[in-house]
Amino acid sequence: MNSVIRPKRKDWPNLIQRPALEKAELNNVVVEVFDSIKKYGDEAVKKYGSLFDKVDLNSVVVSQHTISNASSHISKNLKAAIQLAKRILKNFTSLKRKFQK
Numbered sequence: 001m002n003s004v005i006r007p008k009r010k011d012w013p014n015l016i017q018r019p020a021l022e023k024a025e026l027n028n029v030v031v032e033v034f035d036s037i038k039k040y041g042d043e044a045v046k047k048y049g050s051l052f053d054k055v056d057l058n059s060v061v062v063s064q065h066t067i068s069n070a071s072s073h074i075s076k077n078l079k080a081a082i083q084l085a086k087r088i089l090k091n092f093t094s095l096k097r098k099f100q101k
Helices: 011-014 023-040 042-053 064-071 076-100
Strands: none
Touching: 023 042
């Protein structure tokens, strides 16, 4: 990490930018993750949970109690937005599979 002391105001936008992966590089990472999960299952999920989320999972199964408890802390608007996103992604994936055949 680089430290910048008293940067000029004109430099602020560049300094706050997060590093971003190029689209092709990001796509390669996603394909690698999915392939690994297809091949190694839960062990790969645990590996990537540790790598990306910095969490060590004992299990990849979420209990119904945990789901219900988490659900009670989410607003109705957010739940509706999540359901909408789920439908959109499901439709997109379905169409994409159709056209890839």
